[in-house]
Amino acid sequence: MQSPFTPDEQGLRGVSLDLYLRQIFASLPPETMKELSQAIHDQALRKELVYYRDGKTEVINVLMRPLAVFSEQLNYFHYVSQTLLGALKRMPELYLKDFQVREIVRLQEGEAKWLWDTWGASHNQFHTVFGRLDAVADLTGAFSKDSLAFIEANLVGAGGVHLIPTAEEIVLETVVPVMEAVAPDLALQAPDDLRDTFMQEMLDHAEVIGRPGRAICFIDPKYAGDGPNEQETLMNYYRARGLEVYHADPEELYVRGGEVYYENHLIDVAYRDYETRELAEMEAEGMNVRPMKQLLRQNQMVSSMAGDFDHKSCFEILTDPRFAVHFTMDERNVFRRHVLWTRVLRDIRTTDPMGELVELLEFTRDNREILVIKPNRAYGGEDVLIGPSTTQSAWEAAIQRAVSEPGEWVAQRLARIAVYEFPVLTETGEVSTAPFYVVYGFAPTKYGLAVLGRASQKQVVNVAQRGGMLAVLVGQHKHAIHTPKMPRMKDEG
Known part of the structure; x- marks a missing residue:
């Protein structure tokens, strides 16, 4: 349904909603804030929102106050993200047929060989890429759409399938009820659950390529130790919901009768957290990566080889007029407005x-x-x-x-990184307000869009750099736009 508000009113309502959330938090007593901070930490640990580093478990920090956007904003960001992802999915085809693209988007010798060995005509017709598109935007500003600018793409093992909905859950379960007690008319909800939309993409892929079963395998450095343990956590999540999902290291896979297996289980579709250049290096070292190559060749892998074209240099292809012929007018308009x-x-x-x-x-x-x-x-x-x-x-x-x-x-x-103020606990346990740089990761599927909010007091913002997560929730148009009260002049009665 079309919004009843003009674009200007729409932008002001976003500002109004953000102001409302900040006013609610300003009304909370310090003791409540301290309790919320502890509750968020405890929930994050319980729900495995953690990062493993040097053998130690670090609970990922989730900021207490969420950001809220409207569904029509998400719809626009979804359209733009899907358009950009669709263009990046065509990079292998452009690479293979245009030497000028190969001059800019360079593959290492080993990974180029993997591309030539595994990419076929069927991939040009259909293949799946799941990833995260990192961007800056002022989501709560009056011109949020105009502020959107993509920085880079992460199309292989991007992370966030567990992290994003879990952070949203934590805030909805711990913080939002406290906010609603102060403001009963507040209406915040989670966006589409990325765990559901991601899995639906995987199952759709299995159906389109004609696989008889629906056995999914997550493949990553299973025994590496460092990083978020998303794949194992996701496997348990999906199994609890009746899905056949496995978690494997590449060397635990094997080929039998032209099919790939893990522990005697036939694999229909796999999701990888390995770049092809890593696989090529493993192959050169004598490790058995034949099953990985077969999954790619048979179009049973998400992301396809197109996922390896997440170089920042791909944005040159999108923003250089020499390559405009490869893209539609709608795509070029998106690049012009939103790709740096x-x-x-x-x-x-x-x-x-x-x-x-x-x-x-x-x-x-x-x-x-x-x-x-x-x-x-x-x-x-x-x-x-x-x-x-x-x-x-x-x-x-x-x-x-x-x-x-x-x-x-x-x-x-240079991207203009939005700065927001959030309530935090100081090292002495006092409640304070601090400014944070905020960037976003958009994870689009054809079923919806998930948003990973990341905050840091450094301009380079990343969870791996010990940044914090920020829940981005969906609000409703319930609050009127009030004009500010003008100060009374001294000569007025």
Whole structure:
């Protein structure tokens, strides 16, 4: 149903809802806030919202106050995310047929061989990619749609299938009832549960490729120890709901009669938390990764090989006019509005963010204040150089390093990261308000959109960097927009 509000009113209602949530929290006594903080921590531990690091269990911090958006905002973000994901899914096809794409989006020799060995005509017709698209946006601002800008894609083992709905559950079970006691007219609910939409994508994939069963296998470094233990937790979640789901290390798989098995269980579709370059390295070391290659070749793997095209350099393909012919007008409009200008750092003449022809190295050198330099394929916020926070000498040294390491570094338009204030407990146990940078991870499926909110007091925001999670809930249009009261003049009676 079409919203009864104009775009301007819609934006103001988002501001009004956020203000309402902040007012509710401001009315809570300090003791209640302390109890909420402890309850969130206890629930996070119980629900396995944890990160394993160096043999120790760290409970992932969930901020007490959620953000709230309206369903029509989510619908727009879903459309944009699905459009971007659809374009990225075509990268293997573009790579194989366009040498200019191969110049920009470079694969290592081993992973390129895997692509040529496993990608077939059937993949061009249908394949599945599940991932997370990281972005900045001011979700509670008056112009939330215009503020959306994608930073990068994570299309293999992106994480969040357990983390996102669990953080939402914790806030809905512990915090929202306390808020409703103060404001009975408050109406907040969870978005679509990512565990459900993700699994439906997996089952749909099995059906489309004609698999007789629905046995799903999650494949990751099962015995590595570090990181979130999502796959094991998800396996238990799905099994409790009657689904046939397994969790395996690649070397625990084997091929028999042309099919892939795990502990004598035939696998229909697998979900991987391994990049192909890792698998190629394992193959070179003599490890048995034949089952993984077979799953990819037979289109039984999510994400397909397209998941390995989550290089930041892919955003150059989307934002360089030379490649516009590969995309529809609707796609190009989405890229223009919401994909940050990105270029692999090299000695080349290209277009700048305004569409003007420039020498890339010179432009990057002269525009430090509006750019960042990033590793093309690293993740977790590693080695990101933010122009305005960097000296000119360090900036120029980074440019020289990029030139000496072809294809390894990109320059990207600096994103405007939203800053919000949240209630926190200080080290002394006192309640305080602190500012946080917030970025988002959008996990789209055809059934809906999940949003991973991540907050940090550093401009590089990532859970692996000890950032916190932020629940993004769905609100309703219940609160009127009030004009501010004007101060009375002294000469008024």
